Amino acid sequence: MTNTTRVSMVCALSAAALLTGVAAPAATAAPTAHRPAHPGHSARQIPFTAAEVTARDGGTYEITWKAPGVRKVAVRANGRTVATGGSTGKVTVSGLPAADRQWFDLVPDRGQRLRLADRLIELDGTVNFRDVGGYRTKDGQWVRMGAVYRTDSLDKLTDADLAKLKRLGISVDYDLRTASERASAPDRLPKGVRYIVADVLGDDSPVFSMPTTAAEAKQMMIDGEKTMVSGENAKAAYSTVFSGLVRDADGALYHCTAGKDRTGWASATLLTALGVPRETVMADYLASNEYRAEANAAALAAMPAAQAAVYKPMLDVRAEYLNSGFDEVKDAYGSFAAYEKKALGLDARELRRLKSDLLVG
16 A cells, blocks of 8 residues: 555545534434344244345334245234235334334244344434344345444434443444544443454544545545555454454444445455355445435535535445455455455454354354
8 A cells, every 4th residue: 555545545534524524414313122132043044035124204114025935924023923925025014112123023934034123223423323234145144133233433422322322232343443533533432332443544644635626536535445455554454353253243333434435345345254245245335325315415515516526426435436445355365265364364264253153044
């Protein structure tokens, strides 16, 4: 990694951090619920090829699924069946008791059940706090929900948010931000949560030049994504995160300022290591555009149109950004497996442990 590239990435993320910290809309905090127990591993395969829970307004939930070869699926919540369907289903459920997160068990007439919740964790002080799990791997397993979380900055958490994170079982916080970001917006955390600095970019050069065109800003983000793969700070930081996840993934969260770039690469790396298909990894990465839409729009609306055009590429996540990271993996290491070993320090035994802990089915 050249100093120019590293400085450019700090520049881009510092600018984005400044903007995304302004006028971010408050999310409505969800009511109370206990954290679900670790689902037991089963020799039976999970028959679902697709499934998702989406929270709608007014305490309503939409549950969709595909389970080829299954005749009947029961949707259960709070110990009772709330809907049923066939091998393909789309149901709407409402009138459930208030809960921090509403969990649903999709119970097929054959095979293993699947437990899911809406991916977004609604808090007053964040807009991009979400569950890393709930995705299907190439070999038919599912990434367990309720274990690992990703988020944007945590400095604006309310006391109610802290209580909610405590109930969710958050136990360790990996802060991917630079020293200047941490100093200006220190994390608020529930008592007892371990705080670990895993600085992806470093912060030793305060002098940089901002992009003057949208094209320059886009290229800065593309180059910055490569830095998150090959940069020495980045390799050390992500190694810290992954070694911690291997030891104990339950209750872990990692974050940067907007929860989209450094955090986005952490999630892309984790999901890829677990065997999630690239198109699903990309969809998870691009979801930050949806979750951050209001905050980004408010930031851009507060500046002149010409300036907003330059800043917009730094607030977006785009497929070309993430693809440049995967391209750097191939160019610098030859394969993702080599990247895991050489850059993240993960050997075969550790990867098996990570999969055993985070995959079901």
